[in-house]
Structure formats: C-alpha cells, structure tokens
Amino acid sequence: MDKATTEAINKAVRDLREGKLVIYPTETVYGIGADVFDEAAAKKVYMAKSRPFDMPLSVAVSDLEMMRTIAEVTPTVERLAEVFLPGPLTLIIKKKPNVPDIVTSMSDKVGIRIPDHPIARELARRFGPIITTSANKHSKPDAVTAQQAAKDLSEYAEICLDSGPCSLGKPSTIVWLKDEEMEIVRQGAIARKQIEEALDAKL
Numbered sequence: 001m002d003k004a005t006t007e008a009i010n011k012a013v014r015d016l017r018e019g020k021l022v023i024y025p026t027e028t029v030y031g032i033g034a035d036v037f038d039e040a041a042a043k044k045v046y047m048a049k050s051r052p053f054d055m056p057l058s059v060a061v062s063d064l065e066m067m068r069t070i071a072e073v074t075p076t077v078e079r080l081a082e083v084f085l086p087g088p089l090t091l092i093i094k095k096k097p098n099v100p101d102i103v104t105s106m107s108d109k110v111g112i113r114i115p116d117h118p119i120a121r122e123l124a125r126r127f128g129p130i131i132t133t134s135a136n137k138h139s140k141p142d143a144v145t146a147q148q149a150a151k152d153l154s155e156y157a158e159i160c161l162d163s164g165p166c167s168l169g170k171p172s173t174i175v176w177l178k179d180e181e182m183e184i185v186r187q188g189a190i191a192r193k194q195i196e197e198a199l200d201a202k203l
Contacts, residue, residue: 025163030149048156058111060132062125086116088172088189
C-alpha cells in the first residue's frame with residue numbers, strides 16, 4: 001500500500017478506537033463500520049443509517065482465526081470459508097457471548113464475512129472485528145463509490161477511505177447455517193448452486 005493509504009488506515013484505526021464511525025471499501029459495496037464490542041458505537045451505526053434496531057448488523061474480520069474469536073466455527077463454516085472467503089459471502093453462525101446483543105438484535109447468531117479487499121482486511125487486521133453494513137441510508141441504494149457513501153453518511157464519519165468503485169458492486173450472499181441445514185437469506189454475488197456444490201463436495 002502507498003503512504004497515503006497507510007496513513008488513512010492509521011487514522012481510521014484511531015477513530016475506531018475512539019468509538020467513531022468509518023466509511024471503507026469492500027469488493028461488494030462501501031461499508032460503514034465501528035468497533036463491534038462498543039455498544040455506543042453500534043448504536044451510532046443504526047442512527048446514522050436510520051436503520052431499525054431489529055435488523056442485525058454484520059461483522060467483518062480479517063481471517064478465520066479472528067472469526068473464531070467472536071463465533072463458533074464448525075467444519076461446515078470452515079469448508080465454505082475455504083472455498084469462498086475472502087469474498088462476497090456472509091455466514092450467519094452462532095455468536096460468542098462477547099458480541100453485544102445490540103449488534104445482533106438480541107439474536108444468538110451473528111453474520112460474519114472476510115472481505116476480498118486489501119483495505120477492509122487491513123483495517124480489520126489492525127483493529128479487530130468491525131461492524132460492517134452498507135454505507136447508505138436504510139432502504140436507499142447501496143453505495144458503490146466513496147462519493148455515494150459520503151453523500152449519505154459523511155456527517156457521521158470523519159474519514160472515508162476512497163479506493164475507487166467497488167469491483168463487484170453488488171452485496172454479499174448471506175447464508176444461514178443451522179445445524180447441517182443451509183438457508184439463503186439474501187441472494188448476492190455468489191449463487192445458491194455454487195454454495196450447494198461446495199457443501200456437496202465436502203461429503
């Protein structure tokens with residue numbers, strides 16, 4: 001990474017530590033993030049997006065090891081992570097008690113993904129698990145450029161890490177894993193057939 005990008009990430013890490021929000025790029029859409037363990041910061045995300053508190057927020061991590069610190073990683077999760085992560089797949093799995101209920105809307109599950117974007121992963125690697133949700137007002141179109149994200153949310157986040165247009169420009173596929181069953185909660189960049197084939201190959 002160049003010096004300017006490194007300095008911007010340094011600033012974003014400082015902001016996260018201070019309970020502030022940051023706007024950052026992923027391969028899918030731009031996200032707005034906060035410290036997942038800071039309940040006040042999580043509340044700021046809901047308020048910034050005008051998002052109902054009964055709609056859970058997802059979490060971005062840098063790798064599978066970090067995922068294990070906040071959720072229970074089963075062999076099925078490991079298999080899907082091996083095939084699709086980093087990438088546009090969010091896995092809804094059982095959370096650990098250290099994840100505040102406000103993040104998951106009182107659910108014992110949490111949505112987690114490893115973004116396929118160097119800035120997003122470096123931010124998580126440097127800081128730790130980060131709330132990740134699209135950087136737009138609730139029910140408005142997803143932001144696929146930093147300018148779109150800043151237009152909606154710049155008053156809530158001091159820094160917007162601009163990395164140009166998102167490479168995919170569509171949200172991640174959300175998969176709910178319950179025991180050995182799989183449910184597609186949101187169809188995104190990865191097709192159901194791809195996920196089913198990956199799971200079948202494990203058997």
